[in-house]
Amino acid sequence: xxxxxxxxxxxxxxxxxxxxxxxxxxxxxxxxxxxxxxxxxxxxxxxxxxxxxxxxxxxxxxxxxxxxxxxxxxxxxxxxxxxxxxxxxxxxxxxxxxxxxxxxxxxxxxxxxxxxxxxxxxxxxxxxxxxxxxxxxxxxxxxxxxxxxxxxxxxxxxxxxxxxxxxxxxxxxxxxxxxxxxxxxxxxxxxxxxxxxxxxxxxxxxxx
Amino acid sequence: xxxxxxxxxxxxxxxxxxxxxxxxxxxxxxxxxxxxxxxxxxxxxxxxxxxxxxxxxxxxxxxxxxxxxxxxxxxxxxxxxxxxxxxxxxxxxxxxxxxxxxxxxxxxxxxxxxxxxxxxxxxxxxxxxxxxxxxxxxxxxxxxxxxxxxxxxxxxxxxxxxxxxxxxxxxxxxxxxxxxxxxxxxxxxxxxxxxxxxxxxxxxxxxxxxxxxxxxxxxxxxxxxxxxxxxxxxxxxxxxxxxxxxxxxxxxxxxxxxxxxxxxxxxxxxxxxxxxxxxxx
Numbered sequence: 001x002x003x004x005x006x007x008x009x010x011x012x013x014x015x016x017x018x019x020x021x022x023x024x025x026x027x028x029x030x031x032x033x034x035x036x037x038x039x040x041x042x043x044x045x046x047x048x049x050x051x052x053x054x055x056x057x058x059x060x061x062x063x064x065x066x067x068x069x070x071x072x073x074x075x076x077x078x079x080x081x082x083x084x085x086x087x088x089x090x091x092x093x094x095x096x097x098x099x100x101x102x103x104x105x106x107x108x109x110x111x112x113x114x115x116x117x118x119x120x121x122x123x124x125x126x127x128x129x130x131x132x133x134x135x136x137x138x139x140x141x142x143x144x145x146x147x148x149x150x151x152x153x154x155x156x157x158x159x160x161x162x163x164x165x166x167x168x169x170x171x172x173x174x175x176x177x178x179x180x181x182x183x184x185x186x187x188x189x190x191x192x193x194x195x196x197x198x199x200x201x202x203x204x205x206x207x208x
Numbered sequence: 209x210x211x212x213x214x215x216x217x218x219x220x221x222x223x224x225x226x227x228x229x230x231x232x233x234x235x236x237x238x239x240x241x242x243x244x245x246x247x248x249x250x251x252x253x254x255x256x257x258x259x260x261x262x263x264x265x266x267x268x269x270x271x272x273x274x275x276x277x278x279x280x281x282x283x284x285x286x287x288x289x290x291x292x293x294x295x296x297x298x299x300x301x302x303x304x305x306x307x308x309x310x311x312x313x314x315x316x317x318x319x320x321x322x323x324x325x326x327x328x329x330x331x332x333x334x335x336x337x338x339x340x341x342x343x344x345x346x347x348x349x350x351x352x353x354x355x356x357x358x359x360x361x362x363x364x365x366x367x368x369x370x371x372x373x374x375x376x377x378x379x380x381x382x383x384x385x386x387x388x389x390x391x392x393x394x395x396x397x398x399x400x401x402x403x404x405x406x407x408x409x410x411x412x413x414x415x416x417x418x419x420x421x422x423x424x425x426x427x428x429x430x431x432x433x434x435x436x437x438x439x440x441x442x443x444x445x446x447x448x449x450x451x452x453x454x455x456x457x458x459x460x461x462x463x464x465x466x467x468x469x470x471x472x473x474x475x476x477x478x479x480x481x482x483x484x485x486x487x488x489x
Contacts, residue, residue, distance in 0.1 A: 003303050003307035007295075007299075010295060010299040010302065010303070011292050011294055014294040014295070014330075015294075056292045056294065059292065059293075060288075060289065061288055062289065062290070064251075064289040065284070065286055065290050067255075067256060068254050068282070068284040068286070069307050070308060071279070071307070072279075208256040
């Protein structure tokens with residue numbers, strides 16, 4: 001699994017220009033837009049960037065070759081979850097750090113609650129996306145992926161306008177309370193677990 | 209080393225149905241026309257496709273239950289698959305070092321240099337020949353006990369093919385117990401290294417024979433209509449008629465040389481065998 005993880009990092013590293021553009025865009029957004037919108041958007045960008053590793057695996061039949069190396073289908077699926085979750089959280093943390101440094105502000109406990117809640121929502125998004133990426137060929141997977149992203153983004157854009165008139169603290173209070181955070185966290189873990197089982201099953205029966 | 213027992217795999221217009229038993233230390237050539245089922249067989253052995261029935265065993269284990277240490281003993285070249293072409297050889301070295309305990313980085317770098325493979329160029333910038341050399345190098349650099357090579361010389365010119373075959377010969381000299389299964393369209397490549405051949409046609413193994421026997425005992429007899437009527441057909445395996453001339457495949461060359469001294473008898477080789485089994489009746 002370690003080898004596959006390193007392979008994915010090295011492959012994404014080849015797309016440095018895209019990564020830097022996304023980081024710059026995200027940092028600009030974090031300064032100009034509401035916190036909710038920014039965190040969501042950054043989470044979606046990070047996870048989309050990470051899930052692009054599927055495209056590299058499926059081009060030139062790389063996946064076929066990878067499964068001839070000392071790994072197996074289950075390890076491949078596990079690695080994808082670990083990699084995508086790690087990259088997404090890493091991406092969000094990087095943006096948070098950069099925007100905090102630029103704006104010279106520190107995150108408070110309410111913002112942390114909000115951030116955690118959004119991370120969990122992004123995990124639910126990832127739980128939907130990964131089985132699709134495994135089940136479908138790249139050209140079909142991208143259509144389904146974009147559809148899901150659009151469905152999640154519409155309320156996000158709406159929320160950007162909705163909360164624009166409220167103060168940030170009120171907006172946070174309106175969305176997150178500790179109980180809500182616990183509920184959404186449990187939901188995210190359940191979704192990821194079920195998603196992993198589905199992905200492993202699809203992968204186990206896949207003809208390459 | 210590898211046993212395929214009553215393996216079947218059905219597609220819409222093609223069915224693979226075969227049994228094979230490849231012994232440890234053997235170098236077996238897998239020969240067949242395009243679409244005969246060579247790559248499908250490789251994929252089945254490597255568990256890249258799910259077989260419909262039968263069993264495949266590698267190292268006496270079910271092929272889909274190989275653990276990490278078993279897979280470390282296998283080296284693979286697939287005709288149309290490798291690492292992402294966005295990667296450089298330097299990246300691949302890091303990945304292989306992580307994946308294989310026995311990966312020999314020094315050997316890999318040395319051979320890459322000998323074969324003019326740049327370490328810091330993306331694979332997508334490689335020529336066909338460079339890419340094949342790279343794939344073979346990846347397959348042998350952890351000193352595997354089992355090498356599965358699907359069309360490793362496809363699309364290469366004579367010089368490039370010689371380089372690949374030299375690489376394999378070096379591996380065979382260094383590790384004489386290694387088992388190799390190699391498929392190719394180019395018979396001369398296989399004749400240079402193989403011990404035995406499996407001839408596959410339309411998803412079935414139609415012939416399994418030692419290569420020495422093919423070269424020594426197989427022959428194509430060419431006769432006209434009268435000759436065909438008169439010849440003893442006891443040892444005739446396949447018949448193919450072309451422009452009024454009968455081509456008869458036999459595995460008893462000496463019998464026909466002794467009994468029909470005036471008849472044209474050509475020595476057998478893999479190409480002729482392939483043609484006769486593909487076109488003959």
